[in-house]
Amino acid sequence: MRRLFNSSQLSPGPCIVTQTLSDRLSAYAGVAAELGVDAVALVPGPNFTRAVRHAFMSHERPFLLVIPAHGDPAALVPNLELRSWDLVGFEGAVFDWRDQDGYGAAFTDLLAHLEIGSLGVEGQVMRVFVHHALKHAQPDLKIIDAEREISGLRLVKTAEDIEALKAAIAISERALDRTLKTVRLGQTEKEIEQVLIQALFAEGAEDQAFHPIVAAGDGSARPHAKARADYAVKAGDALLLDFGARKHGFAADITRTVFLGHATDEAQAVYDTVLRANLKGFEVTKAGVTAHQIDDAVIGVLEASPFADRIRTKTGHGLGRDVHEAPYIMRGNHMALPAGTVFTNEPGLYEIDNFGVRIEDDVLVTETGATSLTHYPKELTVLSC
Amino acid sequence: MRRLFNSSQLSPGPCIVTQTLSDRLSAYAGVAAELGVDAVALVPGPNFTRAVRHAFMSHERPFLLVIPAHGDPAALVPNLELRSWDLVGFEGAVFDWRDQDGYGAAFTDLLAHLEIGSLGVEGQVMRVFVHHALKHAQPDLKIIDAEREISGLRLVKTAEDIEALKAAIAISERALDRTLKTVRLGQTEKEIEQVLIQALFAEGAEDQAFHPIVAAGDGSARPHAKARADYAVKAGDALLLDFGARKHGFAADITRTVFLGHATDEAQAVYDTVLRANLKGFEVTKAGVTAHQIDDAVIGVLEASPFADRIRTKTGHGLGRDVHEAPYIMRGNHMALPAGTVFTNEPGLYEIDNFGVRIEDDVLVTETGATSLTHYPKELTVLSC
Numbered sequence: 001m002r003r004l005f006n007s008s009q010l011s012p013g014p015c016i017v018t019q020t021l022s023d024r025l026s027a028y029a030g031v032a033a034e035l036g037v038d039a040v041a042l043v044p045g046p047n048f049t050r051a052v053r054h055a056f057m058s059h060e061r062p063f064l065l066v067i068p069a070h071g072d073p074a075a076l077v078p079n080l081e082l083r084s085w086d087l088v089g090f091e092g093a094v095f096d097w098r099d100q101d102g103y104g105a106a107f108t109d110l111l112a113h114l115e116i117g118s119l120g121v122e123g124q125v126m127r128v129f130v131h132h133a134l135k136h137a138q139p140d141l142k143i144i145d146a147e148r149e150i151s152g153l154r155l156v157k158t159a160e161d162i163e164a165l166k167a168a169i170a171i172s173e174r175a176l177d178r179t180l181k182t183v184r185l186g187q188t189e190k191e192i193e194q195v196l197i198q199a200l201f202a203e204g205a206e207d208q209a210f211h212p213i214v215a216a217g218d219g220s221a222r223p224h225a226k227a228r229a230d231y232a233v234k235a236g237d238a239l240l241l242d243f244g245a246r247k248h249g250f251a252a253d254i255t256r257t258v259f260l261g262h263a264t265d266e267a268q269a270v271y272d273t274v275l276r277a278n279l280k281g282f283e284v285t286k287a288g289v290t291a292h293q294i295d296d297a298v299i300g301v302l303e304a305s306p307f308a309d310r311i312r313t314k315t316g317h318g319l320g321r322d323v324h325e326a327p328y329i330m331r332g333n334h335m336a337l338p339a340g341t342v343f344t345n346e347p348g349l350y351e352i353d354n355f356g357v358r359i360e361d362d363v364l365v366t367e368t369g370a371t372s373l374t375h376y377p378k379e380l381t382v383l384s385c
Numbered sequence: 386m387r388r389l390f391n392s393s394q395l396s397p398g399p400c401i402v403t404q405t406l407s408d409r410l411s412a413y414a415g416v417a418a419e420l421g422v423d424a425v426a427l428v429p430g431p432n433f434t435r436a437v438r439h440a441f442m443s444h445e446r447p448f449l450l451v452i453p454a455h456g457d458p459a460a461l462v463p464n465l466e467l468r469s470w471d472l473v474g475f476e477g478a479v480f481d482w483r484d485q486d487g488y489g490a491a492f493t494d495l496l497a498h499l500e501i502g503s504l505g506v507e508g509q510v511m512r513v514f515v516h517h518a519l520k521h522a523q524p525d526l527k528i529i530d531a532e533r534e535i536s537g538l539r540l541v542k543t544a545e546d547i548e549a550l551k552a553a554i555a556i557s558e559r560a561l562d563r564t565l566k567t568v569r570l571g572q573t574e575k576e577i578e579q580v581l582i583q584a585l586f587a588e589g590a591e592d593q594a595f596h597p598i599v600a601a602g603d604g605s606a607r608p609h610a611k612a613r614a615d616y617a618v619k620a621g622d623a624l625l626l627d628f629g630a631r632k633h634g635f636a637a638d639i640t641r642t643v644f645l646g647h648a649t650d651e652a653q654a655v656y657d658t659v660l661r662a663n664l665k666g667f668e669v670t671k672a673g674v675t676a677h678q679i680d681d682a683v684i685g686v687l688e689a690s691p692f693a694d695r696i697r698t699k700t701g702h703g704l705g706r707d708v709h710e711a712p713y714i715m716r717g718n719h720m721a722l723p724a725g726t727v728f729t730n731e732p733g734l735y736e737i738d739n740f741g742v743r744i745e746d747d748v749l750v751t752e753t754g755a756t757s758l759t760h761y762p763k764e765l766t767v768l769s770c
Contacts, residue, residue: 128513
């Protein structure tokens, strides 16, 4: 049964999922037990938000939620966040500290309270100053990078997660539509980017999922290009837009590449190749297929083309609360994808000093195949502008 | 002499500052030498952007620029960023790696090339997985948190930095003006937040400096509140807006608190106290005064008031490429502020379940005093809406 909800229930207040905070924390305790570490720690970021259902900032102040394999969780909270922390409904011990006193004593007290010898942390999220504060408070504490296992709890999306992703994607697609209708020759990449960003918010985005890539001509050949204020788009340019809205805490990530005025035969052939690779990704995906197998099939299409020397990227990455998360869809990753996984299918071909094409959809893995959460047309499009 | 520039020169292309990449890297070599470490490392973030004058993303791929105290710098660059990295004009050794191969060998090769025994890193920016990759490649490498020293190079703002800050602040103030003109009783915090965000981009922001705080009534009493979709603003509410635009890579950070319909005597007295504390901050600031002295004077005003039990925060923090950076304006920080430092002067009083008031200006330290970069009026304002 599809669960119904409205946005006010989803964010930023408590969700209507039947899981309680205590249930969610128990799952992290399970991760610790399975890893054979005494506890896992979360710092503000996607796992932290998922666990406590409130978003906290990650600035110069350490903020830590520690969940032991056995026993009660404890938290280290900046004093000025205590009132916000109250909303979480956390029942474990809380060690707070004020700016003027520093956080050293709070770490010492937290670790003395926990009596742990090993700790799994989110290596992609926790910063070195927190690592150092932990080691300073307890030099023999063994700190293990448990990013994969901790974030693994986010791998299979719930019905609510998928609805949030769909909402973020729908906003992104409406914003793309508005933007492409306004593109004119002579506009700079930066001007187009600004139209896109404003359209995202006008369509209901809570935030941008990431700073958009708006790249034309030779800029489109750099996978992570930044919009240029001094490049005016011209007839014959490829125009690549890679962007996404954030809604209910979830991120969309979409790329479309269009051509301005006309597309050369080469451009059409490259586009067709990338589109075939993207379609291959859908064709081979279903629950139980490995990330390696998907990437092998998708990149295989590109490799078999006359444009094999323009391959620079893997197929894609997982998508959810974070724009880049597991599973990474690349050769060598032999993880079988369970139903409920969402990933980006974003093959591309990039020729330096010439142009690049990328087509990116957000894909939901199901028992029987793959469902595209993205619906924006992907036939070769030439804007007459 | 004030240096003139236009935006296309400032961002994202190379700046017109006379310093070359090599000059800037030499300054980091100087930091390493002064610290007595063999090298310092930068990862994507404000220092990295400052050094190479191009912004790179910080995702799941390690990206590292190492500057030895003596000898040539070297970089570890994800293969798909190589074309963007070319724009930097870096002349040192580059160790790249592809997703499908993993980055382990690149770390080993980088460290074998560098032959260093100790490394200073940005503890507030580098994440644990990079720390672990470094230690895995060279277990005896001594890693020191050199955040303060590395970021210290950003402490004194250049003329260009200050112009960028002014541009970011001007955009923010225009956006605030637009927003306050549209506030109506019955709007939710979330609706007001969305108006503010769209106004920021409409006024020319490159990005938001951070996700805004828009908090009314009891929400304003939480220093880091999130806008609620289920709280409609009502007569008598305090409405606190803490936000900022990003422009030319620099962040504004402004707070104003207004009252809706009317302000009670208590609200007026609290507001007056916070305003006096804010004005005291300007009064006592000039080059050579310590962060401790400023905070002591500002918080002293609050402590001498009948509302001393509502103090929850220090005076403020440095502001530049990062929203929160050194110097932290708090008791115990005995750093004398040099001319050219920019910090937020943001005293506040917060009573839980009642309301909060914060007034935040961005302050430039000069030889003779303090200049406010913020010009938005801060007299008690009651919106009739």
